[in-house]
Amino acid sequence: MNILAIDTSNQPLSIAILKDKELVATITTNQARNHSVTLMPQIANLLSSVGMKPTDIDRFVVAKGPGSYTGLRIGVTTAKTFAFTLTKELVGVSSLAVLADGINEEGTMIVPLFDARRGNVFAGVYSKAGIELVNVISDQHVSLVGLLEQIKKYKRLIFVGSDSHKFKKQILEQTSKEQQVAFSSMETDYPQAYHLGLLGLEEKPVEIHSFAPDYLRLTQAESQWLEKHQGEADEAFVEKI
Amino acid sequence: MNNQKRELILAFESSCDETSVAVIEDGNKILSNIVATQIKSHKRFGGVVPEVASRHHIEQVTMCLEDAMAEANVTYSDLSAVAVTYGPGLVGALLVGVACAKVVAFSHDLPLIPVNHMAGHIYAARFTSEIKFPAMALLVSGGHTELVYLPKENEYQIIGETRDDAAGEAYDKIGRVLGLTYPAGKQIDEMAHKGSDTFSFPRAMFKEDNFDFSFSGLKSAFINTVHHADQVGEKLNTDDLAASFQQSVIDVLLHKTEHALNVFPVRQLVLAGGVAANQGLRDGLDRLISKHTDIELIKAPLKLCGDNAAMIGAAGYIAWKNGEVAGLALNADPSLEFEWFDEER
């Protein structure tokens, strides 16, 4: 099976082509540039560099969040449109899982995280059983303090992602002496779409039309509205005219 | 001899709170025009919330694409090009349509045509009648109020625009003051027909020799009148308030439009944009143009005044015929504008 994997969930942009578990081609850039401008030219280049056409891809795998809302939408719209317009498979994978999959250490809790601002993070907890990635605590939008509370029972931890270094001081202060805490190195700080492709190979394809990013957070307008309108029946907010 | 091949444009529009995909034949025939509107959602917040709009677009866009292709009964190999709105509008919303259009164009080896949303509004009138050049367009919507000179096909030059609020924006704001639900334009139009212009609100910029509009003075006068009445416990006739407001807006629009028609010798006047559905404005322009027998007035069909992809397909067809093609690096441009008219050129 030929896979095209796309991760635009944060500043880095990573895409990979896989033939089953084998890497065919990949490119990762880490620049403060607009994914809207760079993603499609990069996909076109990567495909042509290995003599492939979009129709040769059987499955499109995308990092579905959490992450930057705009970045996620560019990646997810691109992947779902490819799958729909070429009648191929679509798979979404947690963007935190992609980061976690880069760490190959058994017996350690892997904690990928993204800065969600104002003391909050997007984070999940994973572990490795052999080469298999296991989700221990679901991805969530949580305060850093709350996250450290949830994981205080784990003796060995590795925090993963370039954002984890921003919180290093706070993490070291708020974890106990019994806990062994490590941080990802430069090569595992950024998502690699090869790992995304591998994870996507294992998952079941999703229904294309309704597929949307996992933002893990309501918009402010919606959460304020929900507070005032609790228990109201769900109605369709978008209608064809 | 073979029949000439029909040219089909697949068009995408997602600049604000409507997700729309259409298939247009030869720039003037609608084979399909699917519109998914988010009005119900944004009504909850009293206006369009950009992040919410973007989230809805991504849930709708491939469904609209599927419906548009099915209703038009065409396949990708029948298409000549893919057109997409890349600005102006809400950046997050625009990006969904742009990303989707790029993938469709790339996957099926079709040229990608970038379309200015405002050119789309002008070309909504193409479904009423052919556009003859030179022409003048009066564009009135929630975000824009401008006079655009069209010297020839595929050329758009602004000669005047609003210096503060767009006309549609003013409608929404005074709608809020009157306690109407968003969007209030249609309701104010209906109320205006029941009332009469008794308040004589100001008409801005009447004396200045330019083509610019202003509605903030009118808006303030309206709000002050209502607040003052509230304070002294006086009950004002809301139909008369609506009629007075609307008459002031229309007078300003008509005055500047007539000034433009006197300065620019054009064959047609095109009325377009969301507020072009306003009955008071349509009637007013009919009266104005009856004095200019050499100028033809064409109005966008009522159901194509709001945002839709059919109009993007019509404008995209013209852009495509004129060789405008975008690369895969096409980005959304939230503040895209036509160039300004320059007498020197």
Ligand SMILES: [Zn+2]
């Ligand atoms: Zn519009």
